[in-house]
Amino acid sequence: MFVDSHCHLDRLKQNSEELSQTLAFARQRGVEHFLCVSVSVKDYPQMLSTVSGFDDVSVSCGVHPLHQEDACDYETLLAAASSDKVVAIGETGLDYFYSEDTREVQIQSFIDHIKVANETGKPLIIHTRDAREDTIALLKQYKAEHTIGVLHCFTEDLPMAKAAMELGFYISISGIVTFKSAAELQAVTKAIPLDRLLIETDSPWLAPVPHRGKPNQPGYVVEVAEFIAELRGITVAELAAATTANFYRLFSAIKANG
Numbered sequence: 001m002f003v004d005s006h007c008h009l010d011r012l013k014q015n016s017e018e019l020s021q022t023l024a025f026a027r028q029r030g031v032e033h034f035l036c037v038s039v040s041v042k043d044y045p046q047m048l049s050t051v052s053g054f055d056d057v058s059v060s061c062g063v064h065p066l067h068q069e070d071a072c073d074y075e076t077l078l079a080a081a082s083s084d085k086v087v088a089i090g091e092t093g094l095d096y097f098y099s100e101d102t103r104e105v106q107i108q109s110f111i112d113h114i115k116v117a118n119e120t121g122k123p124l125i126i127h128t129r130d131a132r133e134d135t136i137a138l139l140k141q142y143k144a145e146h147t148i149g150v151l152h153c154f155t156e157d158l159p160m161a162k163a164a165m166e167l168g169f170y171i172s173i174s175g176i177v178t179f180k181s182a183a184e185l186q187a188v189t190k191a192i193p194l195d196r197l198l199i200e201t202d203s204p205w206l207a208p209v210p211h212r213g214k215p216n217q218p219g220y221v222v223e224v225a226e227f228i229a230e231l232r233g234i235t236v237a238e239l240a241a242a243t244t245a246n247f248y249r250l251f252s253a254i255k256a257n258g
Contacts, residue, residue, distance in 0.1 A: 003243070
């Protein structure tokens, strides 16, 4: 069985019936759980409402680094993220590729998210792009010893992956790995220890080959798994078993919540 460790079901622009069909298609393909990831605390209540009828969907709470217009203070974030329904903090992080001009605001938001993760004991979901040194430095400076998480939709280099794993983090690979232009990412994905690897869609974006150019959906995590399994020379079943076990180990509140 597979899991989609990172998707944005509230951003699929589907009504409730269409979303039900989308998740049913994923389940038919062997996807047993979905983590719907927040990009804005302001939009979190609506996101929760969208997925509340699905027992196999869990949620995170946080502010994406490219959504700083929706930034909130530490206390507001802590109050929202402390809910038992929330299994992770984020997505948070730093993106200097698209929004270098908001660097200082991003950094403060990232620090607040790390502190909330420390306070709640929930893992971090981190988006990082063109901010390798600052991302690792801030984690080293602010995270508690027990705080772990994942660098999602990873597109950085192997040294950064190793630095994150040394801090207890997992590395999640999206459909980007299937792109012809992703030779470096493919090499990194092959080198990541299997017990630190997660898979995701980041849907509705970044559909894997052969669906590239179409809206992405959680069921397409199977194509991500198939590509990585072939890349690593293992069976799809082995890849699925490892990444699913890693998912539940990291997001342990999912099993605890039943």
